[in-house]
Amino acid sequence: MDQADQLRNIIKQQNKQQHLARVITVTSGKGGVGKSNISVNLAIQLSRLDKKVVILDADFGLANVEVMLGIRPQYNLADMMFKGKSLRDVISAGPENIGFISGGSGLREMTNLSRDQVQNLVRMIYGLDNIADVVIIDTGAGISDNVIELVMASSEVLLVATPEPTSITDAYALLKTLCRKPEFYKNHSKIRMVANRTHGYDEGKELFDKLDTVVKKFLKMKMEYLGYIPYDEKLLKAVMKQLPVSLAYPNAASSRAILEMAMFLENRKDGIEQGQSKGLSGLLTRMFHYKKV
Numbered sequence: 359m360d361q362a363d364q365l366r367n368i369i370k371q372q373n374k375q376q377h378l379a380r381v382i383t384v385t386s387g388k389g390g391v392g393k394s395n396i397s398v399n400l401a402i403q404l405s406r407l408d409k410k411v412v413i414l415d416a417d418f419g420l421a422n423v424e425v426m427l428g429i430r431p432q433y434n435l436a437d438m439m440f441k442g443k444s445l446r447d448v449i450s451a452g453p454e455n456i457g458f459i460s461g462g463s464g465l466r467e468m469t470n471l472s473r474d475q476v477q478n479l480v481r482m483i484y485g486l487d488n489i490a491d492v493v494i495i496d497t498g499a500g501i502s503d504n505v506i507e508l509v510m511a512s513s514e515v516l517l518v519a520t521p522e523p524t525s526i527t528d529a530y531a532l533l534k535t536l537c538r539k540p541e542f543y544k545n546h547s548k549i550r551m552v553a554n555r556t557h558g559y560d561e562g563k564e565l566f567d568k569l570d571t572v573v574k575k576f577l578k579m580k581m582e583y584l585g586y587i588p589y590d591e592k593l594l595k596a597v598m599k600q601l602p603v604s605l606a607y608p609n610a611a612s613s614r615a616i617l618e619m620a621m622f623l624e625n626r627k628d629g630i631e632q633g634q635s636k637g638l639s640g641l642l643t644r645m646f647h648y649k650k651v
Contacts, residue, residue: 379412379490382623383512386519387528389499392554393518394422395597396587396616397496400516402604403613403620404492405454412449412490414483415461416508417498424460427452428600434460438482439475445485453605457490459483476507500528501535510542515549516584521556521565529569537577550584552619562586584622587615 384400386393394417401411415423415435424431431450437443449457486493495512497505509515509532519529533549536542551569553562566583573579590612596603604613 379487379493380514381493381495381512382514382516383495383497383509384516384518385497385505385509385532386499386517386525387501387530387532388525391499391518391520391522391525392587393499394426394496395593395603396516396518396552396554397494398423398426399602399604399613399616400620400623401452401456401458401492401494402454402602403617404494404624405456406617407620407624409491409624410489411456411492411494412486413452413456413458414486414493414495415459416495416504418461418504420498421460421462423458423496424450426597426600426602427458429458431458431460434462435479436462439479445483446489449489453602473503473507476504501532505532506535506539509547510536510539513547515547517549517551517581518554519551519565519569520554521561526565526569530572533573533577533579533581537579548582549580550582552584553586555589556586557589559586585615585619587612 382400384393384397394415397413401413405411413423415421417423418435421434429450429452431448433443433448433450435448438445438448448459450460452458495508497508499505517529517532519525529551551566553565556562556565562585563583565586570581570583573581588611590603590610592607592610593603593612596606596610599606603610604616607613
């Protein structure tokens with residue numbers, strides 16, 4: 359029995375369980391668009407909706423999530439991959455009962471993971487199905503192999519973009535890269551765009567329409583509009599305090615916008631319940647669906 363067969367048998371056993379976590383991958387075409395901020399605040403708002411949420415900081419080596427939370431974890435992903443720590447060892451407690459797994463800060467071994475190592479990492483963390491209702495994967499920005507591998511395997515993707523022209527073109531570049539991969543199934547993934555740092559509904563919808571038009575025309579791909587998050591001075595103040603805006607300023611415009619997104623996602627599960635595998639074990643299934651070794 360080869361490695362892939364062994365992994366598929368593990369997955370079959372895992373899928374016999376009643377509980378499978380919902381996996382939401384948050385990504386962007388470029389850095390600096392607020393992706394990690396959205397991941398953290400979305401986790402808090404979903405927790406307030408009585409969901410057990412764990413954030414996986416997959417922006418390896420940068421530790422954005424722990425910086426935003428102002429929490430220094432005892433262990434990180436590198437400790438699990440290379441030093442024998444367990445999954446529960448590397449889950450740190452965050453505010454509002456969320457958990458998070460740090461990608462580590464300044465760790466060279468985490469910034470140069472091979473495709474096989476990324477797949478092995480997912481295999482190691484599929485135990486989150488037993489721990490969380492929702493797993494939010496905060497990817498790195500751009501179109502690196504690590505990012506594409508995670509996005510390609512995800513059934514729910516939030517694509518964050520801002521009105522900056524480079525943000526729009528880079529978001530399109532990410533989708534174009536996905537579509538060029540023979541392993542990527544357009545009809546499998548539910549991709550929803552989040553318009554961040556806009557000055558109102560109209561600007562956010564216009565941003566989505568611009569990207570959606572070229573995506574439909576040239577990539578023949580479906581995309582949904584999740585909503586917009588307004589430019590908010592209170593969010594900037596919260597970042598400087600190393601606090602999520604949902605905690606520091608729960609009534610701020612950005613906090614309310616992310617709460618609305620959380621409520622929408624909680625009420626709209628149609629994109630993940632149409633015969634597709636769910637949970638971390640489902641993500642692993644998709645990663646190895648095309649891998650024959």
